[in-house]
Structures are given as C-alpha cells and as structure tokens.
Amino acid sequence: NHLKIAIKEILLSTIQQLSFFQRFSDRFINFFSPYVEINFSEYEDYRINHAFDPIETYLGAKATDKAKHLRASQVRESKGLVLKRDETKVRDEYEGIRVWWETETDSIGFKTLKLTFHRRSRDIVTESYIKYVIKEGKSIEAKNKKMKLFTNNPSSHWGSSKTSLWRYIDFEHPANFETLAMDPKKKEQILNDLAAFSNGKDYYKKIGKAWKRGYLLYGPPGTGKSTMIAAMANLLNYSIYDIELTAIQTNSELKKLLTATSNKSIIVFEDIDCSLDLTGKRKKKERNLMIWREDGEQGNEENKSSVTLSGLLNFIDGIWSACGQERIIVFTTNHLAKLDPALIRRGRMDMHIELSYCTFEAFKILAKNYLDIDSHPLFKTIESLMKDTTIAPADVAENLMKKNREIDVDGSLNDLVQSLERRKKVQRAQLDEHKKSSYKIVKAFRMLF
Numbered sequence: 001n002h003l004k005i006a007i008k009e010i011l012l013s014t015i016q017q018l019s020f021f022q023r024f025s026d027r028f029i030n031f032f033s034p035y036v037e038i039n040f041s042e043y044e045d046y047r048i049n050h051a052f053d054p055i056e057t058y059l060g061a062k063a064t065d066k067a068k069h070l071r072a073s074q075v076r077e078s079k080g081l082v083l084k085r086d087e088t089k090v091r092d093e094y095e096g097i098r099v100w101w102e103t104e105t106d107s108i109g110f111k112t113l114k115l116t117f118h119r120r121s122r123d124i125v126t127e128s129y130i131k132y133v134i135k136e137g138k139s140i141e142a143k144n145k146k147m148k149l150f151t152n153n154p155s156s157h158w159g160s161s162k163t164s165l166w167r168y169i170d171f172e173h174p175a176n177f178e179t180l181a182m183d184p185k186k187k188e189q190i191l192n193d194l195a196a197f198s199n200g201k202d203y204y205k206k207i208g209k210a211w212k213r214g215y216l217l218y219g220p221p222g223t224g225k226s227t228m229i230a231a232m233a234n235l236l237n238y239s240i241y242d243i244e245l246t247a248i249q250t251n252s253e254l255k256k257l258l259t260a261t262s263n264k265s266i267i268v269f270e271d272i273d274c275s276l277d278l279t280g281k282r283k284k285k286e287r288n289l290m291i292w293r294e295d296g297e298q299g300n301e302e303n304k305s306s307v308t309l310s311g312l313l314n315f316i317d318g319i320w321s322a323c324g325q326e327r328i329i330v331f332t333t334n335h336l337a338k339l340d341p342a343l344i345r346r347g348r349m350d351m352h353i354e355l356s357y358c359t360f361e362a363f364k365i366l367a368k369n370y371l372d373i374d375s376h377p378l379f380k381t382i383e384s385l386m387k388d389t390t391i392a393p394a395d396v397a398e399n400l401m402k403k404n405r406e407i408d409v410d411g412s413l414n415d416l417v418q419s420l421e422r423r424k425k426v427q428r429a430q431l432d433e434h435k436k437s438s439y440k441i442v443k444a445f446r447m448l449f
C-alpha cells in the first residue's frame with residue numbers, strides 16, 4: 001500500500017510538472033512563434049457575429065478553381081451555378097502577404113474561422129486585409145442573394161415573432177430596364193437616380209438624411225408601373241415588400257410591418273388612390289375620391305380600421321429612419337389628381353414618374369423585344385396611327401405576342417394596325433359624343449339666361 005501511495009504521488013507530481021512544463025513551453029513557443037492567430041466565431045456571447053457570414057462567403061468563393069472538392073448550387077434560376085469550395089483550409093494572398101484560413105466546427109456544430117498570418121504582416125492584416133475580406137464577402141452575398149417577394153399576413157394571424165408578419169416567395173421576374181418600353185431619356189434619368197441612390201451611403205450620411213428614396217409611379221392601367229418595380233428590384237438586387245393595406249388595422253400595425261422589413265428592399269404601396277376608406281375595406285379599382293383620415297386612431301368608434309395618411313407620412317418622413325436604412329418606397333396610382341397633395345409633395349416622394357400610353361419610340365422597343373425587328377414597312381402606318389389614338393403598352397404587347405407558338409411579324413403588325421384603327425374609331429366617336437353633350441349644355445345655359 002505504501003508503495004502504491006508513493007507511486008501515485010510520484011505520478012501526480014510528474015503530471016503536474018509536465019503540465020507546468022507544457023504551459024511554459026506553450027508560452028515559450030508562442031513568445032517566439034512568428035505566427036499570429038485571429039478567431040472569428042459564428043456567435044460571440046450568444047449574439048451573431050456579423051463578420052462571420054461575409055468572411056465565410058469570401059472564403060467559399062475563393063480559389064474554387066484550385067480546390068478539389070466543390071459544392072454547386074443555383075440560387076436563382078436566371079443566374080448560373082454558384083460554386084463553393086468544400087474544404088476546410090484556404091490559403092490567401094493579399095498585397096504580397098500570405099495568410100491561412102481554417103474552419104473549425106465544435107461539438108454543437110458552431111463554426112469558427114481561424115486566420116493565421118506572420119507577425120510582420122500584422123498591420124496589413126488588421127488594418128486592411130480583414131476589411132477587404134468582409135467587403136468582398138458582402139458584395140458576393142449581394143450578387144448571389146435570393147430576391148424575395150414579401151406580402152403581409154393579416155394582422156389577426158401575427159404571432160410573437162417578426163417572421164409571422166410577412167410571407168414570401170422567391171422573386172423571379174424577368175423584367176428589366178432594357179425591355180421596358182418608355183421614353184429613353186426618362187429611362188436614363190431613372191437609371192441614374194437609382195444608381196446614385198444605391199451608391200449613396202456616404203452621401204446620405206454626410207447630409208444627415210435617412211438612406212431612402214421615394215418614387216411615385218403614375219399612369220393608366222397596363223403602362224408598366226408594376227413592371228418597372230420588378231425591373232428596379234432586378235437592377236439593384238433588392239427584395240420587394242408589397243404592402244396590402246386592407247390586411248392591417250391600425251397605424252401601429254403598419255409601423256410594426258415596416259420596421260420588420262430588411263435593408264436593400266423596395267416597399268410598395270400599389271393603387272394608393274383606391275386605398276382604405278373609413279371601414280378599412282379596400283375599394284379596389286373604384287375610381288371614387290379617396291378618403292383618408294388625418295386624425296389618427298381616435299376617430300369614429302364603429303370603424304376600427306384606421307390606417308391613416310398621417311401614419312403613413314410619419315414613416316416616409318423618417319420617424320423610422322433609425323431602424324430603416326437603404327430602402328426604396330414606391331407608390332403607384334392610376335389617378336394622380338386623386339391623391340392627397342400631402343402624400344406626394346416633393347421631398348416625400350423624391351421622383352414622380354409618369355408611365356403613359358405607348359409612343360412610337362416605346363413601340364419600337366416592344367417590336368424589338370417581341371418580334372426582333374428594327375424596321376418594317378408597316379412602321380410608318382403605326383407611327384401615324386399612334387399619333388391619333390391612345391393604346392397602353394400592355395395592349396401593344398398583346399398584339400405582338402407569339403401566335404401558335406411562332407413569331408409572325410407581318411401577322412402581329414397587321415393585328416396591331418387593326419387594333420389601332422378600331423381604337424381610333426371608338427375614341428373619335430367618344431370625342432364627338434363628348435363635344436355634342438357639351439354643346440347641348442352650353443345651348444341649354446344660353447336658353448336659360
């Protein structure tokens with residue numbers, strides 16, 4: 001027994017000495033080791049580490065040509081395959097220095113990215129390399145981002161989590177600015193405005209304004225308002241939040257919805273002229289004057305629904321600017337004159353964009369899109385007919401669509417000419433009728449006085 005105890009003690013003290021020696025040697029090695037290590041964990045103190053995702057994306061995209069194991073995915077049907085490295089170690093070079101990245105996964109599945117580099121590169125790595133990696137990662141994320149189309153759930157179905165407010169589908173709309181038929185100068189202006197907005201982070205910060213922009217799209221049905229919103233989303237890679245006002249009851253619900261939207265998104269209020277009346281029912285496509293209550297929620301007791309103009313304007317004016325960055329707000333209407341001037345005054349809606357009936361210039365874009373032609377003997381007839389009558393681009397497009405699955409240039413253009421001639425007749429008859437009735441009224445007045 002004595003012997004056993006003695007051996008145990010010897011062993012214990014040896015272990016202690018060894019571990020002391022181990023610690024000492026670790027320090028000794030660390031002290032003299034020329035390498036430095038930085039760890040980026042997925043979570044820090046139970047909170048998401050926002051640097052993690054962009055770095056992982058950057059590393060994922062890095063050196064896919066050299067890596068032996070790749071993972072492929074297609075995030076959007078319209079985009080190509082996204083290849084990712086499927087290995088845990090990556091070597092990277094930056095401004096002549098070398099670094100090594102390694103991915104470690106702990107027992108619960110949380111990942112840590114370990115960055116190792118030489119001591120002498122410390123300044124470059126900490127001051128510029130890491131920033132560069134995060135920036136690159138974010139821009140790759142933005143390029144590959146799946147765009148989503150959100151619609152709000154009825155407020156009665158909302159639970160406690162933010163995710164219950166909106167439902168979404170992947171946004172896969174082919175609309176783009178090239179195929180959008182409208183005045184080329186106006187198009188250029190809008191494109192410049194959008195580009196200035198999306199690159200304007202520093203500018204908005206400098207002038208102390210929330211980073212958002214409002215567009216009012218107005219024009220008759222079928223002139224491309226909704227198409228333009230889709231084209232904007234595709235151009236900027238933004239998601240769309242389509243707000244259905246009838247599904248919410250109060251200003252505070254509207255506020256909740258808006259604050260649960262994400263950055264880089266377009267918030268859309270369609271057909272704002274047909275919006276809520278006092279009972280909260282949306283008078284869709286009824287062309288009566290809209291009635292907005294300016295007095296908030298203390299109105300008529302019977303009418304519970306009270307999303308008000310002032311509620312909406314508060315957001316646009318930037319009450320939510322603290323939580324809302326990089327957002328585009330779009331209102332669409334068929335009747336500009338019916339909107340409350342408070343809603344559309346400049347500053348609130350930064351740009352008013354009119355989408356109007358098809359001009360000959362716009363028709364040429366459609367002819368190129370649908371029939372792949374730049375000229376045709378019938379163009380002259382169409383040009384002169386378009387001067388005398390109005391037709392929405394949607395109706396032109398309808399005529400130019402494939403028939404029996406084949407492009408028929410002559411047939412389509414003839415259809416369009418006939419459709420324009422019919423319209424011309426009808427519109428002329430309406431004009432005559434209108435003239436006649438005004439003449440009758442004038443005559444009656446004259447007889448009276």
Ligand SMILES: Nc1ncnc2c1ncn2[C@@H]1O[C@H](COP(=O)(O)OP(=O)(O)OP(=O)(O)O)[C@@H](O)[C@H]1O
Pocket residue numbers: 179180181182219220221222223224225226227228333334355393394395397
């Ligand atoms: N300016 C345009 N350029 C190209 N295509 C267009 C244009 N306008 C309309 N179209 C075609 O017509 C269809 C309907 O257009 P869209 O839904 O954008 O009209 P809208 O202005 O939103 O109408 P509404 O006021 O009824 O909502 C689109 O799918 C598109 O194919």
Ligand SMILES: [Mg+2]
Pocket residue numbers: 225226227270
């Ligand atoms: Mg529309």
